Amino acid sequence: MVKQLRIALAGNANVGKSVIFNQLTGLNQIVGNWPGKTVERAEGTLHFEGYTIRIIDVPGIYSLSTFSMEEIVSRDYIATEKPDVIINVVDASMLERNLYFTLQLLELDPPIILDLNQVDFAAKKGIKIDAEKLSLALGVPVVQTVAITGAGINELLSTVVAVANREKQLQPLKVTYGKEIEKRAQAIEKLVNAKLPQICAVYPARWIAIKLLERDEDVTGKIRNYESGKEVLEYAEKLAGELEKIHGEPSPVIIASERYSLATKIAKAVTTVETPPKISLEQKIDALTTHKVLGYPILAGVLAAMFALIFIGGNFVSAGFDYTFGILTNQTANALSPFLPKIAVDLINKGVLSGIFAGISVALPYIVPFYILLALLEDSGYLPRAAFLMDNLMHKIGLHGKAFIPIMLGYGCNVPACIGCRIMETQRERFLSAFVVVLIPCAARTVVILGLVGRFVGLHAALALYVFDLVLVFVLGRIAFKVLPGEPVGLIMEMPSYKKPSMKNILVKTWSRTRDFVFIAFPIIIAGSLAIVALDITGFTSYIVNGASPLISGWLGLPVLAGIPLIFGILRKELTLILLAELIPLESLTAVQMIVFALVTMIYIPCLATIAALKREFGWKKALAITLIDVGLALLLGGIAYRILSL
DSSP states (O other): OOEEEEEEEEEOTTSSHHHHHHHHHTTOEEEEEOTTSSSEEEEEEEEETTEEEEEEEOOOOSOSSSSSHHHHHHHHIIIIIOOSEEEEEEEGGGHHHHHHHHHHHHHTOOOEEEEEEOHHHHHHTTEEEOHHHHHHHHTSOEEEEBTTTTBTHHHHHHHHHHHHTTOSOOOOOOOOOOHHHHHHHHHHHHHHHHHOHHHHTTSOHHHHHHHHHTTOHHHHHHHHTSTTHHHHHHHHHHHHHHHHHHHSSOHHHHHHHHHHHHHHHHHHHHEEEOSOOOOOHHHHHHHHHTOTTTHHHHHHHHHHHHHHHHHHHHHHHHHHHHHHHHHHHHHHHHHHTTTSOHHHHHIIIIIIIHHHHHIIIIIHHHHHHHHHHHHHHHHHTHHHHHHHHTHHHHHTTTOOGGGHHHHHHHTTOHHHHHHHGGGSSSHHHHHHHHHHHTTSOOHHHHHHIIIIIIHHTOHHHHHHHHHHHHHHHHHHHHHHHHHSOSOOOOOOOOOOOOOOOOHHHHHHHHHHHHHHIIIIIHHHHHHHHHHHHHHHHHTHHHHHHHHHHIIIIIITOOOGGGHHHHHHTTTOTHHHHHHHHHHSOGGGSOHHHHHHHHHHHHHSOOOHHHHHHHHHHHOHHHHHHHHHHHHHHHHHHHHHHHHHHHO
16 A cells, blocks of 8 residues: 655755755646745655655745745644654755754654755865764754755655654754743743643644744734633733843844854754865855956856857757748648638648647747756856845845846746745835836747847847846836835845756756746647637738727837737737737848837736736736836837837
8 A cells, every 4th residue: 555645845045955856756746836825835746665755845944933924834834734754954064054943843843854965065165064963962863965966865765754654763852942031931831731722732832932932923913813812922922021121132032042052052063174175166156256346247248148049049949940840831731621621721720730830939949948047047056146246236226136036037937036026025125026027028028039139130139129128127116116115125145155057957947947838828829829810710800900000000110910919918928929920921020120029029018927926916906007007118118119210
């Protein structure tokens, strides 16, 4: 009989947790949202020694205090869902900092395995950790891994099975504090046990007591819902006030300081630095890429090389596909004509097959290489350096350097970029980030820019559109910053070490992102192609063309048929170029028309999926406001560009 196990991966950001997840689950992954939350949830399955193991990758966080939705989601899942085993992934080269989170996990009292990851990188720094001694100190199994190569993964799974089956007896460390904290924590714990037995069935009473001393808003809110909760909260507030009077610090700071003190003590006891490490190649590269002068031309070079590679590779592959599919389309039409009426042949050939072929030849050659290069930048550790360099510029539009990360993600897809704005600290900054992110040309709009302007006008014109877009983002971001009240906060983020990217991990990420396009975009592309053919057959095309003529032809200077792709582009942006190619020979457009069409497509709201993401993050009013601003701006700038370029 196959046994089922449920495992949760928990740890700080940038400790290799996603690589562990990919090593364990391969392609058997599902990415969605936590029920009722706007936080991404990654799940996967694997089979090991007769067990079917379901892996849940909880959000990468630095603590279990309620500073973000991710932290609430993580601790609620661990406490309420009670997975069979928690794998706490820690970075061996930064053990002291990582153990702060481990101590908080131990307070929730789940079955834990400590995954001491990146031991190879720690060794390069001269850091050696005694895993056995660390296991004794924490009272949990410790397994050493090098996730990027898969070393230690098999031992990790064997330990998971042993812990789940109680073959390994755990005696987890009971985290204790100084006498002032302990005295009050125990008093609150006793009252919680007496007055709130219902909540104690979900959360450990001691953990609740500590959280109340920390004035945790989420826990306070949960307790307030109970009839006897008021008494508990008043008592906890009184004791927290006493604690603050003794130490002269806020109670969360007092408790955090004691946790860090314990984490430091454990880390020092199990860590030895064998020899003062020489300045490594990684450190030299780090110093160069974050240099206050040299870092900027390096960043510009990286971005320019990235888009040049996409352009050159995309053009080459796209041209090959066009030639091949052109032959196949003609042969299919000739083969079907003797057996089917012309309407059916057009629906099959121009609707279904042309949609599929266009999606493959126009979109994939540009999307796939972009996702590969984006994964390389992510896995190498360069993206946070780019954020650091862009901090000063981002402050000009009321944000800090961390906003550069969702902006870069926006070049891949605006949907995860909008969701990625959650890394910003305040609601104002999250909304401001999303406002500028939707103006970033995603991979779908890159298809239009490079597949139309880059291919027929020249790379210089395509790059000019990207430069113009960045200027537009800066100007509009600056205006929004002035309109929205508030001040930007400082940049506080981790700078992970440079790592050699794993080709397997890059391919998994690329496939995961491309798969969304294949399974979501292709049906929409085919449906759009069929709709175009159906409109043409029924004669409705002429009504649409005549209605849109003053705007499309009169103001934008485009062929009237170009209005149809722009309307259908609300579904998927690459659809605009695909449908345009089906309606009008692209070579027949003038250079000015190509640039105007690409400019309008680049600026107006990306797609329905992005609108849905904005609605989910900020509500309908703000989502519609951004949508209407972008559409109006695209039409205004398109008309102005047509008149200026025509001169």
